[in-house]
Amino acid sequence: MPKLFLHLFRTPGYIQNVCAKTTYGFSMQNRIISLGILFFIGTTSILFFITALAIWAFTVLLDRRLIILHCFTSFWASLYLWIVPAWSISIKGRDKIKKGTTYIIVSNHQSQLDILAAFKLFFHFKWVSKAEIFKVPLNTYSSHRH
Numbered sequence: 001m002p003k004l005f006l007h008l009f010r011t012p013g014y015i016q017n018v019c020a021k022t023t024y025g026f027s028m029q030n031r032i033i034s035l036g037i038l039f040f041i042g043t044t045s046i047l048f049f050i051t052a053l054a055i056w057a058f059t060v061l062l063d064r065r066l067i068i069l070h071c072f073t074s075f076w077a078s079l080y081l082w083i084v085p086a087w088s089i090s091i092k093g094r095d096k097i098k099k100g101t102t103y104i105i106v107s108n109h110q111s112q113l114d115i116l117a118a119f120k121l122f123f124h125f126k127w128v129s130k131a132e133i134f135k136v137p138l139n140t141y142s143s144h145r146h
Contacts, residue, residue, distance in 0.1 A: 035085055048076045070124050077119030089117050097123055 052072060059068045081087050097103070105125055107114040118125070 035087075040083065041080060044079070048072075052076070064091045065124065067124050071122070074119045077116040078122075081116050081120055087116075089113075089120060091117075091120065094121065094123075097121070116121060 052069060055069050055072050056066070059066070063069070081089055103125070104124075105118055105121075107118060
């Protein structure tokens, strides 16, 4: 079975900047960057969610597997990985993925970044999760749509 590796690592320059603290905590520059990134993620999440609803509404009858919606959400997740300087992901072995072949993608969930990394594959997949996850309102909508 072909192997696909996702390597998650922090960029050394960012770690040095974060570790450069003032006597009162993180430097003002890091706070401004963090607030800017959080604002960007917050506002674009609302816009992308509305766009995802529209894509779903227009394609649900034609695209039963929701591949078009999955491509959009893969872009959505990848955008956040490209924007945040602290998150650097390297994917090796993507060329080993064959269309029409079934794969099991396993994540160790050492962080929430694993979910975004899975979407960065731009490979159509379905989520498998324990039943309790579907009781959380936003997770329920998102999980049933993918």
